Amino acid sequence: AQSVTQLDSHVSVSEGTPVLLRCNYSSSYSPSLFWYVQHPNKGLQLLLKYTSAATLVKGINGFEAEFKKSETSFHLTKPSAHMSDAAEYFCVVIPLDSGTYKYIFGTGTRLKVLA
Amino acid sequence: EPEVTQTPSHQVTQMGQEVILRCVPISNHLYFYWYRQILGQKVEFLVSFYNNEISEKSEIFDDQFSVERPDGSNFTLKIRSTKLEDSAMYFCASSELAGGPGEQFFGPGTRLTVL
Numbered sequence: 430a431q432s433v434t435q436l437d438s439h440v441s442v443s444e445g446t447p448v449l450l451r452c453n454y455s456s457s458y459s460p461s462l463f464w465y466v467q468h469p470n471k472g473l474q475l476l477l478k479y480t481s482a483a484t485l486v487k488g489i490n491g492f493e494a495e496f497k498k499s500e501t502s503f504h505l506t507k508p509s510a511h512m513s514d515a516a517e518y519f520c521v522v523i524p525l526d527s528g529t530y531k532y533i534f535g536t537g538t539r540l541k542v543l544a
Numbered sequence: 545e546p547e548v549t550q551t552p553s554h555q556v557t558q559m560g561q562e563v564i565l566r567c568v569p570i571s572n573h574l575y576f577y578w579y580r581q582i583l584g585q586k587v588e589f590l591v592s593f594y595n596n597e598i599s600e601k602s603e604i605f606d607d608q609f610s611v612e613r614p615d616g617s618n619f620t621l622k623i624r625s626t627k628l629e630d631s632a633m634y635f636c637a638s639s640e641l642a643g644g645p646g647e648q649f650f651g652p653g654t655r656l657t658v659l
Contacts, residue, residue, distance in 0.1 A: 463647070472548070473587075473635065473650040519587065530575065530639075531600055532648060534587040 431456045431524040435535035443543045448507040450538045452494075452520035455501065462503045463521040463532070464494055473519065479503060490514070515542045546570045548651035550636050556657045557626055565621045565654045567636030576619045577637040577648060578611065580604070587635065593619065626658045 436451040454460055464476040477488025484496040494505045503520060520535040549568045557563050569576050578590040591601040593611055610622045619638075623630055633653045639646040 465650075470652075472652040473637075475647055475649075478647060530646075531577070531589040531592055531602075532579070532587075532637075533589070534579075536586045 431458075431460075431522060431533050433520050433522045433533055433535035435518075435520050435538050437538050438536065439539045439541065441541040441543060442510045444512055445509050448492075448505070448510045448514065448540065450505040450518050450520075450540065452503045452505065452535060453501050454503060454520075454522045456522060456524040458524040461523040462494075462496060463523075464488065464492070464503075464505050465519045465521060467517045467519065467537075469516075476505070476518075510540075510542045512542050512544065515540055548636055548638055548649050550634075550651035550654050552654060553652065554655045554657070556659065559628055559658055560625050563623050563626055563656065565623075565634050565636075565656070567619045567621070567651055568617055569619055569636065569638030570640075570649055571617070573638035573640050573649070575599075575639040575641070575646070575648075576611075576613070577639075578621045579635045579637065579650075580632040581635065581653075582629075582632045590621070590634075623656075626656075628658050631656055631658045 432455045434453045442448055462479040465473040466476050467473050476492050477486045479486050479496045487493045492507045494503050496503050518538045521532045551566045576593040579587050581587045589602050591605045592599045608624045612620050633655050635653045636651040637648040639648045
């Protein structure tokens with residue numbers, strides 16, 4: 430069965446310090462992987478996506494993620510956190526070649542940025 | 545920039561009543577989806593819709609649920625007889641690519657409260 434595990438439900442960082450949000454996936458198929466962000470009372474916004482091209486993916490707002498097949502991971506990073514990064518982040522997988530294109534969501538990580 | 549819109553933003557209803565949640569997907573998109581997020585839980589897939597028919601549905605999407613694209617622009621989710629456990633945030637999404645894992649664009653959601 431396909432699944433996504435976000436290892437931390439809450440992460441707190443100080444403004445200006447690095448951000449690491451962890452995501453591991455389980456898929457019998459080659460996956461497409463996404464990170465979405467949800468600000469309070471807003472919809473889900475795509476940060477970045479991996480679709481079997483470069484393993485290091487750059488997204489919006491300075492975020493990037495690296496696909497590591499050997500570790501089945503797709504962790505999200507940012508070198509320097511900004512107050513506006515405070516939000517909920519979702520890792521999402523689509524198991525390619527499975528005949529389905531529904532998103533499978535992780536449980537989410539709430540990022541808190543301290544001044 | 546085109547976006548997915550949803551109405552209403554918040555719907556309160558009595559148990560047993562019918563509700564219709566409305567979505568206007570991005571105009572040139574071909575795949576449409578409904579997801580829901582019960583408070584404190586992960587986002588869950590409900591149904592996908594392509595070429596005027598359901599292409600996939602989850603076990604949550606039982607006979608109480610139906611979807612429709614009545615006029616070529618709106619995409620609706622109907623719950624025939626609401627239950628307390630239907631209280632959730634409902635997200636509509638659309639994607640451009642047919643038959644492929646294209647990026648899904650999400651609306652801001654409708655918060656459904658069943659009393």
